[in-house]
Each structure stands twice: as structure tokens, then as C-alpha cells.
Amino acid sequence: MPIKKPAAILPSEITDKAVYLSRRRFLVAGAAALATGGALPAWAGTEPAKRFSDLRKSPYSVTESPTRLQDIAHYNNFYEFGTDKESPAKTAHTLRTRPWTVVVEGEVKHPKTYDIDALLRMSPLEERIYRMRCVEGWSMVIPWVGFSLGDIIKQVAPTSRAKYVEFVSLHDPEQMPGQRSRVLQWPYVEGLRLDEAMHPLTLLTVGLYGEVLPNQNGAPVRLVVPWKYGFKSIKSIVRIRFVESQPVSSWMRANSAEYNFYSNVNPEVDHPRWSQARERRIGEFSKRPTLMFNGYAEQVASLYRGMDLKKNF
Amino acid sequence: MRWIKPLVFMLCLVPLVWLGADAYGDRLGANPIEAITHATGTWTLVFLLITLSVTPLRRLTGINALIRLRRMLGLYAFFYACLHVVTYFWLDQFFDWTAIVKDIIKRPFITVGFFAFVLLISLAVTSTNAMVKRLGGRRWQLLHRLVYVIAIAGVVHYLWLVKKDLTQPLIYAAVLGVLLGYRLVRATPSFQPWVARMKARFSTA
Numbered sequence: 001m002p003i004k005k006p007a008a009i010l011p012s013e014i015t016d017k018a019v020y021l022s023r024r025r026f027l028v029a030g031a032a033a034l035a036t037g038g039a040l041p042a043w044a045g046t047e048p049a050k051r052f053s054d055l056r057k058s059p060y061s062v063t064e065s066p067t068r069l070q071d072i073a074h075y076n077n078f079y080e081f082g083t084d085k086e087s088p089a090k091t092a093h094t095l096r097t098r099p100w101t102v103v104v105e106g107e108v109k110h111p112k113t114y115d116i117d118a119l120l121r122m123s124p125l126e127e128r129i130y131r132m133r134c135v136e137g138w139s140m141v142i143p144w145v146g147f148s149l150g151d152i153i154k155q156v157a158p159t160s161r162a163k164y165v166e167f168v169s170l171h172d173p174e175q176m177p178g179q180r181s182r183v184l185q186w187p188y189v190e191g192l193r194l195d196e197a198m199h200p201l202t203l204l205t206v207g208l209y210g211e212v213l214p215n216q217n218g219a220p221v222r223l224v225v226p227w228k229y230g231f232k233s234i235k236s237i238v239r240i241r242f243v244e245s246q247p248v249s250s251w252m253r254a255n256s257a258e259y260n261f262y263s264n265v266n267p268e269v270d271h272p273r274w275s276q277a278r279e280r281r282i283g284e285f286s287k288r289p290t291l292m293f294n295g296y297a298e299q300v301a302s303l304y305r306g307m308d309l310k311k312n313f
Numbered sequence: 314m315r316w317i318k319p320l321v322f323m324l325c326l327v328p329l330v331w332l333g334a335d336a337y338g339d340r341l342g343a344n345p346i347e348a349i350t351h352a353t354g355t356w357t358l359v360f361l362l363i364t365l366s367v368t369p370l371r372r373l374t375g376i377n378a379l380i381r382l383r384r385m386l387g388l389y390a391f392f393y394a395c396l397h398v399v400t401y402f403w404l405d406q407f408f409d410w411t412a413i414v415k416d417i418i419k420r421p422f423i424t425v426g427f428f429a430f431v432l433l434i435s436l437a438v439t440s441t442n443a444m445v446k447r448l449g450g451r452r453w454q455l456l457h458r459l460v461y462v463i464a465i466a467g468v469v470h471y472l473w474l475v476k477k478d479l480t481q482p483l484i485y486a487a488v489l490g491v492l493l494g495y496r497l498v499r500a501t502p503s504f505q506p507w508v509a510r511m512k513a514r515f516s517t518a
Contacts, residue, residue, distance in 0.1 A: 071342075074343060079477075083478035083480075136476065138344055138347070270419075273473065273474070275420075282344055283343075285346075
């Protein structure tokens with residue numbers, strides 16, 4: 001499986017330090033609001049935001065300018081905290097991210113339960129600036145923090161029977177009030193083919209904008225698969241299972257005519273009810289054309305060689 | 314009663330002023346164009362339902378003067394529908410007419426929404442007193458019963474565009490069901506004794 005790495009980022013294309021620092025001031029303002037008991041942005045949480053140090057730059061980062069943190073943290077599809085995009089930022093404070101474990105099991109030689117803090121130290125953390133394209137027709141550019149899921153897969157050593165990987169989110173209506181509604185079958189389940197899961201772009205994600213993940217963005221650990229529609233990037237993961245047959249994801253179960261297993265970003269294959277040819281980048285006025293595999297075709301197209309992408313949408 | 318109509322006229326503009334203030338104050342969230350599309354669509358439906366409740370309200374309360382507000386309320390539904398359609402043509406599609414035509418033909422929720430809008434235009438242009446006279450009362454009334462079709466199409470438009478959570482569109486469907494059900498009951502002969510009993514109860518209450 002040949003993987004081409006994109007060219008290294010030019011120093012001129014990296015976000016200017018002054019811009020970055022102005023975001024810091026924004027966070028400090030949030031902390032001040034917390035101290036004074038004023039209107040509190042939900043992402044500020046009840047603890048001071050934790051900043052990662054020594055993040056590595058990644059050659060996989062795109063050079064487009066990142067979407068504002070304010071927008072990334074207040075426009076979320078996270079049905080566990082309500083079905084409208086403003087709800088998660090208001091209600092996700094009920095999620096307890098410690099203690100937290102991720103069980104890795106199934107067709108593996110070394111099944112293992114990872115404590116979240118051990119997971120954070122397991123591999124060097126990278127900042128990866130990825131495009132994120134939602135199946136609804138909007139997109140963002142998000143500076144995630146994490147490491148390739150492949151690092152864990154190598155540790156647990158899948159057996160020859162492992163063909164797919166199934167991911168499961170937390171199921172606890174006490175912490176996730178949206179789960180009291182039966183809008184989807186809980187817990188949220190997603191899946192990848194083993195080679196997709198092993199792909200270096202597939203990111204096990206623990207932060208964004210250099211900080212720990214806000215709860216509404218899938219804390220404490222989520223998946224990011226940048227060439228697939230956003231709903232594949234499952235949030236608040238508690239279980240990773242290696243299996244022989246293709247998992248049935250929550251969205252496939254909800255509506256298999258509209259959501260299939262692969263869900264690769266593809267401007268030529270429309271959603272049955274709307275076009276996928278263009279997208280609205282959050283923060284921009286005009287729409288822009290959607291790119292094949294969300295612009296990651298060079299790295300991932302080979303995974304799907306010979307497949308009918310209209311059938312396997 | 315003379316001041317009621319101007320007052321209602323002003324009240325009907327509140328949603329627009331509200332939306333304008335939110336846009337000006339950057340309070341429309343991460344996706345302001347989507348927020349404007351949803352707000353204008355929602356208010357179109359709300360005004361359609363308010364217009365459809367005028368007659369039942371008039372009958373139940375006996376306040377016949379309410380009828381004088383009906384045309385204005387219907388035209389406000391048309392006004393918000395126009396804003397909704399302009400938002401779609403301009404902010405969503407940037408007047409890309411090929412894309413718009415394709416969208417209208419290919420997307421059932423846009424087909425049904427556009428169909429409702431075209432019908433609504435025909436009601437708006439025939440809403441003047443002169444038009445009532447020209448068409449003749451009976452024919453005019455027949456034409457304006459299209460508002461039932463428009464309201465149903467509007468709710469279906471909403472139902473079909475929602476990704477998964479149908480709660481909101483079903484609330485509109487339920488209200489519309491009550492408003493149309495009221496008319497159906499009144500128009501069905503076998504329900505007449507029951508209608509008369511209900512009427513007696515309301516007038517003695």
C-alpha cells in the first residue's frame with residue numbers, strides 16, 4: 001500500500017504567531033469569565049483548559065487557515081447531547097472524562113484496556129490540521145491533536161481473522177442526556193476496514209487547537225478519518241473491537257439507503273436528498289467545490305481501487 | 314379595532330427585525346446562512362398556520378372582526394416565503410441557475426417547497442379586492458383553498474429535509490392536522506349534530 005506524503009509545510013504557511021496568541025487571549029477571557037462567574041463558554045469546562053506541550057508538526061497538515069475555535073466548539077453534531085448543533089456546547093458539561101478507559105479487544109493477540117492518561121503518553125502527540133467535511137454539506141479546517149490509530153493497532157497485533165474494526169462510544173444517559181431520545185440506536189457505533197484503520201491519516205484524537213478536546217467535540221478520545229464524512233469520526237470512544245465481518249454503524253442502522261459503510265467524501269455521489277458537489281466552509285461566504293476524498297485522494301484513493309464507489313458509498 | 318391592524322402589522326415584522334439584529338450582532342452562530350434559511354422558512358410555516366387558525370378562532374370565539382386580519386397574515390406568510398426563497402437563490406446557490414433548476418427537479422424536498430411557493434404567488438397576486446371582484450367570490454374562494462395544499466406541502470418540505478430528528482416538523486404537522494381536521498369535521502354532514510353540540514357548549518360557556 002504505497003502512501004505518498006504531501007510536501008512539507010512552508011514556514012510562510014504556518015499560522016502566524018500573533019494570530020495564535022490572540023486565540024490564547026480568547027481562552028484567557030473564557031477563564032476570566034469562569035473566575036467571575038460570568039457567562040461561561042461551555043468548552044471552558046469546570047477545570048482550566050489543559051494545554052499540550054511539545055506537539056509535533058505533521059506533514060499531513062493542510063495549509064488552509066483553520067476555522068475559529070469558537071465555531072468548532074459551538075457547531076457540533078453530537079446527538080448524545082441533542083440533535084441541534086448548538087446543544088452539545090450547552091449540555092456536554094455533564095460528560096465525565098476521568099476515569100476513562102478504552103477497551104481494545106476481539107481478534108487481537110494482545111487485548112488491552114488503556115487508561116486515558118496512559119493513552120495520552122503512549123505515542124508522541126502531533127498537531128494535524130485536517131479538513132472536516134460533514135455529510136450535511138458544510139466543512140471546517142481543524143487543528144487536531146493526536147497520533148495515528150495504527151500505533152495502537154501495532155501494539156495489540158490483530159490476528160489474521162481481523163478484517164474490520166468496530167468503534168463504540170460511551171453509553172450512559174446520565175452523562176449523555178441525548179441518549180434518552182431514541183433518535184439513533186445507542187451506543188453510537190462506527191466501523192472501518194482494517195487497512196483504513198491502519199492508514200496513517202486515521203487519527204486517534206485527544207485535542208484541538210493545542211488543548212484537550214472540549215467535551216462537545218468528543219472528549220476524551222475520538223477518531224478522525226479526514227477523507228470520510230464527519231459522522232464516521234466517532235466521539236468519546238470506550239471500545240475498539242477487531243472483527244471478521246463488516247460492522248453495522250449507527251447511521252447504517254438508522255437509514256441504510258442514505259448512509260453506507262464507507263461514506264467517503266465524494267462530490268460525484270450525491271446524498272439521496274441533496275447534492276454533495278459543493279460545501280460551505282464555515283466562516284466563508286461562497287460555497288466551494290468538494291474535493292474527491294475531501295482532498296486526500298493522493299493518500300487514500302489506492303485503498304478503493306477497482307471498487308464501485310457509487311455502490312459502496 | 315382601528316389600531317389592531319397596524320399593531321398586528323408591526324408585530325409581524327418582529328421576527329425580521331430580530332433576525333436582522335442577530336445578523337448585525339454576529340449572533341447567528343457558525344453557519345449564519347443556514348440560520349437565516351431556517352429562520353425565514355420557520356416563520357413562513359408559522360404565518361401559514363396562524364393564517365389558517367383565523368377562521369377556526371373566529372368561529373370559536375365569535376369575534377368576526379378577526380377576518381379582517383386574515384389577508385395581511387397570509388401576505389406575511391408570502392413575505393417570509395419570499396425571503397426564504399431569495400436566501401436560497403442568493404446566499405445558498407449564488408444565482409447559479411443551472412444548479413437551482415437541477416436542485417428543484419432532483420431534490421424532492423426542494424421540489425415540494427418550490428411547488429408550494431409557486432402556488433403561494435398565485436394567492437398573493439389574487440389577494441386584492443379588485444381580484445376578488447374580477448374572479449367572483451366563489452371562484453376566488455375555490456382558488457384560495459389552495460392554501461391547504463400549500464401548508465401541507467410546506468410541512469412535507471420540512472419533514473423531508475430533516476436528517477434524522479423529526480420532532481420539530483412533526484409539531485408543525487400536528488398543528489396543521491388540528492387546523493385542517495377542524496375544517497374536515499365541519500364540512501362532513503355526519504358530524505353536524507356533534508358540531509352543533511360543541512357550538513352550544515362554547516356559546517353557553
